[in-house]
Amino acid sequence: MKIIIQRSLQASVTIANTEVGAIDYGFVVLVGFGEDDTTADIAYTINKMIHLRIFEDEDGKMNRSLLDVGGQVLSISQFTLFANTKKGRRPSFTAAAAPEKANALYEAFNLALRTAGITVATGQFGADMQVSLTNDGPVTITIDSKKP
Structure with missing residues (x-):
C-alpha cells in the first residue's frame, strides 16, 4: 500500500463538474x-x-x-502510485491490485479512518476526478506499507 499525504488548507474533488467531496483543513491522501x-x-x-507530527505548534x-x-482527510483512490516506469515510455500498472480488491481495500481504509475519529471526504473509486487543493507549506509525505 502506498499513500501520498499533502498537508492542505482546503481541498475538494469534482466529478463531471460536480463537487463530490471537500475538506477545510488536514490531508489530501492519494x-x-x-x-x-x-x-x-x-x-x-x-x-x-x-x-505524524507535521502540523505546526505555537512555536x-x-x-x-x-x-x-x-484535521480532516480527503481520500482519493490512485492506482497510478504503482506505476512501473523501468521499461519503455508507457507505465505498467501490473503491480496494482485488481479493481475489485482495490475498491474493497479503499473502502476499508476510509472506514478505518472514520473509526479513528477522522472526518473523511472521498472521491469515487475508478472515476475521472479533478482534485483541487491549497498545499500548506508545502508539506508532502509518502508512506509505503512494504517499507516501514
Whole structure:
C-alpha cells in the first residue's frame, strides 16, 4: 500500500463538474493498493499517518498530528502510485491490485479512518476526478506499507 499525504488548507474533488467531496483543513491522501496488500497494511498506514507530527505548534515547529489539530482527510483512490516506469515510455500498472480488491481495500481504509475519529471526504473509486487543493507549506509525505 502506498499513500501520498499533502498537508492542505482546503481541498475538494469534482466529478463531471460536480463537487463530490471537500475538506477545510488536514490531508489530501492519494491511496494506492498492490496485489498483496491486506488490512494489516491499512492498519499500519493509518496509524503512521494520523500520528505524524507535521502540523505546526505555537512555536512554528512541526510538532502536532492530524489528531491533535482535528484535521480532516480527503481520500482519493490512485492506482497510478504503482506505476512501473523501468521499461519503455508507457507505465505498467501490473503491480496494482485488481479493481475489485482495490475498491474493497479503499473502502476499508476510509472506514478505518472514520473509526479513528477522522472526518473523511472521498472521491469515487475508478472515476475521472479533478482534485483541487491549497498545499500548506508545502508539506508532502509518502508512506509505503512494504517499507516501514
